[in-house]
Amino acid sequence: METKYECIRCNYKSRIFKDIVRHWNRMHLCKKNQDNQNMLINYSDDQSLILSMIPLKDNKRIINMEDLQYLDDSSMILDNKKELFEKMDEIENKCSKQCQICNKNFSKVFDLKMHLLNNCYYTHINNKHKEKIKELEIKDKIIEEKVKDLILFDNDWDISHISKEKKIYIITTNFMYTILLEEVFINEMNLNIIMNKNILNGYIYVIENEKKNFVEIQTESLVIKIMSKLNKLLNDMVNNTDEDFMKELKSIILLKINKKLNDFHNNEEIKNKVITLMGNICLKNRSRTIDISKKLLEEETNLYGY
Ligand SMILES: [Zn+2]
Ligand SMILES: [Zn+2]
Numbered sequence: 001m002e003t004k005y006e007c008i009r010c011n012y013k014s015r016i017f018k019d020i021v022r023h024w025n026r027m028h029l030c031k032k033n034q035d036n037q038n039m040l041i042n043y044s045d046d047q048s049l050i051l052s053m054i055p056l057k058d059n060k061r062i063i064n065m066e067d068l069q070y071l072d073d074s075s076m077i078l079d080n081k082k083e084l085f086e087k088m089d090e091i092e093n094k095c096s097k098q099c100q101i102c103n104k105n106f107s108k109v110f111d112l113k114m115h116l117l118n119n120c121y122y123t124h125i126n127n128k129h130k131e132k133i134k135e136l137e138i139k140d141k142i143i144e145e146k147v148k149d150l151i152l153f154d155n156d157w158d159i160s161h162i163s164k165e166k167k168i169y170i171i172t173t174n175f176m177y178t179i180l181l182e183e184v185f186i187n188e189m190n191l192n193i194i195m196n197k198n199i200l201n202g203y204i205y206v207i208e209n210e211k212k213n214f215v216e217i218q219t220e221s222l223v224i225k226i227m228s229k230l231n232k233l234l235n236d237m238v239n240n241t242d243e244d245f246m247k248e249l250k251s252i253i254l255l256k257i258n259k260k261l262n263d264f265h266n267n268e269e270i271k272n273k274v275i276t277l278m279g280n281i282c283l284k285n286r287s288r289t290i291d292i293s294k295k296l297l298e299e300e301t302n303l304y305g306y
Contacts, residue, residue, distance in 0.1 A: 004016075004017075004055045004056060005017060005019070005020040005052065005053070005055055005056070006020075006052065006056060007020065007023055007024070007030060007052045008036075008043060008047075008048045008051045008052045009029065009030050009031075009032045009033065009036070009048055009052070010030040010031060010032060010033045010036070011033050011036055012030060017053075017055075017088075017092065017113075018089075018092065020052055020053060021053070021085050021088055021089070023052075024049060024052060024053075024081065024085070025081065025082075025085050044071055044072055044073055044074055044075065045074070045075035045077075045078040046071040046074040046075055046076065046077040046078055046122070047068050047071045047072070047074075049077055049078050049081065050068060050071065050077070050117050050118060051063070051068070053088075053113075053117050054114070054117070063118070067118060068118070070122070071122070074122070076122065076125055076126065076129070077121060077122055077125065080125045083125075084116070084117075084121050087100055087101075087116060087121070088113065088116065088117075091109060091112055091113055091116070092109075095109050096109065096112065097109055097111075097112055098112070099112060099115060099116060099120055101116070101120050101121065101124045102120055104120075140295070149188075149189045150188075150189060150191065150192060150205060150292060150296070151189050151190055151192055151205075152192065152205055152206055152207060152212065153192045153193065153204040153205050153206050153225075154206055154207075156229070156232070156233065157184045157187070157190040157229065157233065158187055158189050158190060159180075159183070159184065159187070159233060159237075160187075161186060161187045162183050164241075166183065167237050167241070168241065168243065168246070170183065170234075170237065171234060171237050171238050171241075171253055171257070172249075172253065176234055176257065176260070177227065177230050177231075177234070177260060177274070177278075178277050178278065178281065180230050180233060180234060181226065181230060181278060181281050182281055184230075184233075185281070185282075185284075185285045185288075188288070188292070191285060191288055191289040191292055192204060192205035192289075193205075193222070193226075193282050193285075193289065194214060194282075194286060194289045194290060194293060195219070195279060195282035195283040195285075195286050197283065197286070199219055199276070199279040199280065199283055200218070200219055201216055201217060201218050201219055201222075202216075202217060202219060202222055202279075202282060203215060203216055203217065203293075204217050204222065204225075205293075205296075212296075214293055214296075219275060219279050220275055222278075222279075222282075223274060223275045223278045223279065226278055227261060227264055227274070227278075228261070231257065231258070231261045234257045235254065235257060235258075238250055238253050238254055238257065239254075
């Protein structure tokens with residue numbers, strides 16, 4: 001019986017292409033047969049995979065090893081084998097002669113398989129890989145630019161991105177504190193709080209020992225600070241409106257804003273509710289803040305383990 005395919009690693013043999021694909025598609029690769037002559041040669045993962053997929057003719061593989069030199073240290077095909085085997089499967093099932101990646105036509109199904117195995121698929125994932133790196137570099141660069149402008153927690157948040165109309169809406173609603181905080185965090189420059197997932201504590205971006213750093217803080221003390229920051233911003237917002245109809249309302253709104261802060265300080269039930277609300281708004285922005293803080297970490301400081 002003539003064997004057509006042989007696994008380079010373990011010498012498993014089959015005449016059926018799908019068998020060898022299944023053999024390589026398992027979660028764990030087969031054990032290398034140490035007596036195997038092939039093991040004397042140090043094939044890379046990808047070379048082993050490709051060689052195993054190429055049929056033997058009179059006990060010889062119909063490929064020139066020089067053609068696989070580009071895979072000398074590569075395991076990229078093996079790491080992305082799922083998509084390759086899906087494509088191989090489709091070629092088998094449909095007897096397709098057109099490459100799904102580059103659209104090239106072949107006269108034989110076998111030629112297409114060889115084309116996909118040797119080169120086309122590798123080029124395809126290699127390009128995808130490069131694109132991904134480029135994307136990451138762009139994302140990194142954007143974050144880097146934001147990092148430069150990240151406002152320290154003890155300074156006022158920048159609310160210049162909030163429109164005049166929105167500001168009027170915020171100061172006249174009943175939920176002025178929470179809505180303002182949500183709005184504050186839309187601006188990346190204001191993302192100076194990292195909330196821990198348990199909402200018991202978090203980190204704020206401050207100057208400590210003459211260095212900018214994210215420093216741990218209990219959520220209760222954090223929310224007390226947030227409330228006084230928001231109170232200041234709300235007062236400024238009211239005082240800075242120049243709408244005519246606001247003139248008479250200003251003093252009433254200011255009373256309301258400051259009464260809310262007093263209630264927060266003096267009513268334990270309200271306080272706990274606000275801590276949960278504000279903690280959750282911070283948590284919602286956690287991943288955006290972490291992206292920025294990671295960049296900061298690389299650049300200047302060390303963040304206490306989170
Ligand atoms: Zn094997
Ligand atoms: Zn192709």
